Amino acid sequence: MPVLPFYHATNTQESPTLGKLIVLTGPSGVGKGTLMNEILQRHPELYYSVSVTTRSPRPGEINGQKYYFITRQEFQELVTKGELLEWAEFAGNFYGTPRAAVLDHIQSGKLVLLEIELEGARQIRTAFPSALSIFILPPSFSELENRIRGRGQDSEEAICRRLKRAEAEIAAADEFDLQIINDDFEQALKEIEKAIFE
Ligand SMILES: Nc1nc2c(ncn2[C@@H]2O[C@H](COP(=O)(O)OP(=O)(O)O)[C@@H](O)[C@H]2O)c(=O)[nH]1
Numbered sequence: 001m002p003v004l005p006f007y008h009a010t011n012t013q014e015s016p017t018l019g020k021l022i023v024l025t026g027p028s029g030v031g032k033g034t035l036m037n038e039i040l041q042r043h044p045e046l047y048y049s050v051s052v053t054t055r056s057p058r059p060g061e062i063n064g065q066k067y068y069f070i071t072r073q074e075f076q077e078l079v080t081k082g083e084l085l086e087w088a089e090f091a092g093n094f095y096g097t098p099r100a101a102v103l104d105h106i107q108s109g110k111l112v113l114l115e116i117e118l119e120g121a122r123q124i125r126t127a128f129p130s131a132l133s134i135f136i137l138p139p140s141f142s143e144l145e146n147r148i149r150g151r152g153q154d155s156e157e158a159i160c161r162r163l164k165r166a167e168a169e170i171a172a173a174d175e176f177d178l179q180i181i182n183d184d185f186e187q188a189l190k191e192i193e194k195a196i197f198e
């Protein structure tokens with residue numbers, strides 16, 4: 001079982017007062033993870049919230065880097081104990097944001113980044129109205145499909161589930177503070193950086 005950074009939150013208040021919470025969302029395959037990695041490389045002072053998931057690791061995915069890979073039972077226990085700030089089911093697996101680490105980093109004045117799907121992003125918007133929410137759009141649906149397939153890491157079934165879900169996600173883009181099209185990668189990065197640091 002992975003060792004999770006779940007210590008008791010010193011702050012139970014749900015509204016960030018010192019740091020800033022930033023949510024990046026958008027359909028699977030749009031490039032959220034790639035954009036996030038580059039932002040973290042360029043700005044190591046940012047805190048990236050590592051999620052828990054019941055999905056199996058893809059080849060090369062290291063436990064504790066992008067995700068803590070846990071069982072469904074472990075996930076259920078975290079939900080029951082109120083240890084997740086938000087959680088959702090996506091394409092047959094569960095994903096959630098560990099609460100304590102995020103709240104403590106906000107309290108200490110950090111910029112905290114979440115990269116999560118639509119339902120979780122909605123939960124965060126409700127709980128943290130002052131959070132900055134950014135929706136990443138693909139230049140077209142066919143390009144989104146090319147990217148998911150080109151990544152070459154998911155089964156046909158997983159790809160179909162993601163594409164089906166993508167339509168509903170894209171339809172919700174306007175709910176978020178900012179919509180950024182990830183066509184030219186550098187341009188998209190610049191727009192995200194501007195939103196985060198302005
Ligand atoms: N609600 C929620 N969604 C998450 C969390 N972590 C990751 N996700 C989202 O879950 C979806 C599936 O992620 P993943 O299985 O890594 O597939 P990928 O997005 O196709 O690379 C993506 O939209 C992620 O942004 C989380 O903690 N909470």
Ligand SMILES: Nc1ncnc2c1ncn2[C@@H]1O[C@H](COP(=O)(O)OP(=O)(O)O)[C@@H](O)[C@H]1O
Binds near residue numbers: 033148182
């Ligand atoms: N601007 C872009 N132009 C072309 N390909 C991109 C761009 N941004 C990301 N990609 C590629 O698209 C694929 C999906 O990106 P990924 O970051 O895994 O998406 P997500 O995390 O949103 O599921 C990856 O192969 C990535 O290299």
